[in-house]
Amino acid sequence: MVTAVTPLISLNRGLHRVDVTAEESGLYAAVRTQSQEFLRVRLGLTVGGRRLANGTEVFRSSERQVAERIEPVSGKTTLPTLRNHDEATISFVERDGFEWSVVLRLAEDGLALRYDIPDLWGVSTLDAEHTAVQLSTWERAWMLDYQTWYETPRFGSAVKELAPGSYGFPALLENAAGGYLLISEAAIDGRYSGAHGVVDQGRQELTFETADVSTEIARGTVTPWRVFVFGDLTAIVETNLVDEVAPGRHASMTDASWVRPGRAAWSWWSDFYSGAQIEHQKHFVDVAAEMGWEHLLIDCGWEETWVPEIVAYASSAGIQVHLWCVWHDLDGPEKISKLALWKSWGVAGIKVDFMESESKDRYRWYDSILQESARLRLMVNFHGSVIPRGWARTWPQVVSYEAIRGSEYYVFYQDTPLTSSHNVIQPFTRNVVGAMDYTPVALKAPGRTTSAAHELAMAVVFESGITHFADDVDVYAAEPAVSRLLQELPSKWDETRLLAGSPDTEAVLARRSGDRWFVGALATGPSRHLSVPLDRLGNDGTFRAWVVTDAGDGGFEESVVSVEKTLEVDIANDGGFAAILVAEAAELFRAEPNQRRGLPWTAAPIVEADESGRAEVHVDEVATLRVPPRWSAKSLGQGRWEVHHPDDLRPGCAGVVMVEVNDGGAVPLFSPVRVFRPFTGEAQLSNLTMIEFRNESGPVERDMSNGGGNPGDGQRLRVGDVQAGTGLGMSSPGHASFHLGGHASHLSGEVGVDNETPNTSAVAIVEADGRELFRAEIRAGEPPVPFTADLDGAKVLTLRTLAIGEDPAHVDWLSPVLYETRT
Incomplete structure (x- = not known):
């Protein structure tokens, strides 16, 4: 057994040296600056019931330099850089001959280490990891209580006052000399489970504890990198070590040229049920286009009937559409095929939510999403998720993560507003390790305690590959200073600089795009004067600056000033500021609205296939087609395409073929064409494709009542004492239209007001090609009204409701059956 304290191996880079030593109490990696030890990490694992680093001998060591080119698509910087690290591998052998290794990477700003078992026969288990940071030399910490979706508030505390228990990464520590240490992990995939920190005050340690009590392992690397960033706060905030x-x-x-960082309009925060309203989404597109933004996120509530329509509408304005979904909707080979369907509609990305686990099984799920989204060229925003651990480098289509208590907490927890202290900590902790979808600039947040300028400054201080602004777009358009900044804000950053601050006081960051610097400041505590040094921005410290601060009436005050060396700003209580800086002769404001373009021409928005499943689609000669999975499309030349649907497409149902034109604009242009298999026989109307709907509250529901406004939130259809298992749930006013193509003879069913809206009334109407065939006034508590409508070969069937009074009624169309035309 090795007992000497002479280092087994040493690595040197810049001012730092790391020594690995074998001592009576175990193996250690110690980091020194100018011979002064400031970080001490205990090493070791328990594998297959065997605790390693007990009776250990070194039998091999090697060193190498790792030089890699980093080409980020989003993040603190998008400039290609060459990174050099020194790496050492120390291989140990236990008394029984079991071999294992510790791999260390030393960078200018930190250390990363991991464990390998290169010669494992078969499989074994990782039962525990004994990596631990000694806390005795650290005085203050900024932490969050651990949960698997990282949404507890971050806080500052004396290290000795931290309660024993679990804390999420990244964790930030400060020592008496003003040095800092950020602890996290990197390079995780489905071979591992995630880790968090556990504070043991008795041993004065922070240990790494994995989510799975025991994890099956095979030969090779058995842990992700344990990452330790050290230095001053500038080194902490500006590091890219997790990605490196x-x-x-x-x-x-x-x-990765198709990955498009940028800004997104997002209606869910300001109007919970707006995701179900296409007209609402079109309005958000219109304002986003005026702002020059790149994206629209449609959160819960979207319905496939109109998603292709909004994708086409947004494409004409240079805007791409992203869809929200829940992780288990994409769990498994059959469900994950939905991604290919959404891609066929022209969707550019997904926001996938509620993973809320760090298990190995869940990381295998992440692997599947990463691989499939890359194959399909879909951008990904992970919500209810783990923290970033380097995926932005490996999978640059991952443009953001939540893993933060952000603005959505104003929606769910209105009695617990987000504090300025919580916000100020983020640039020094959570946002250090990667994109953070806080959804900033919540000007209309209920109970908000931060100032208006504080909220606006988040747009600069918080980094995300796609920034989803929380508030209604009309709120921003009504505030000149806000709309100006959010128009000018770049889609990505060239570099990031910390100018001033600390996790307890304020965070002042500058981010560069071309020849302009954008500066944002978040502060906590009383109003005061800030003198922000500009020497790190170059330009001899001379700039022309547009500065937005808080006005006394709770609004904004903007000014254009010349500054040298320092930017002098008065900030409000829990306030902040935002600014744009340029050279004296340069232009401050450059934003322009997105250009509108015409959509691709199509001969008809609806076509029918023949008995063989073949249909012919006529489009622009320069267009191509996107078809759903298992469909096929063949060009016949001169804008004629032959499309085939799969055999299992039901009569009366359709698939959407998206006509696509790439004209050199920022995004492709789309027009949807629905290809129907003609209706035959008889069918429940709720099983057929809607070609269009509008509804007062959420989508028109299939086989359930209208519910509260989200898809699938209704109950069993109930009108008085009558219940039905099939039908349509609709609010008033509302309507739903179906393509008949002249193949149906009549429709029969019943209609009434669902029991979920007592004391309401409505008018129910059946139309065919715009002709009214049936009308009834219906009231809650009364039996359903039966109807039979003679369709007489109509092309389009519409079920319509009209409101009576102020309160919308939820109308149930009970068991409506469609019958084929008789010859």
């Missing part, structure tokens, strides 16, 4: 030690780009992502 992650694997380089996956082979399927060698071309």
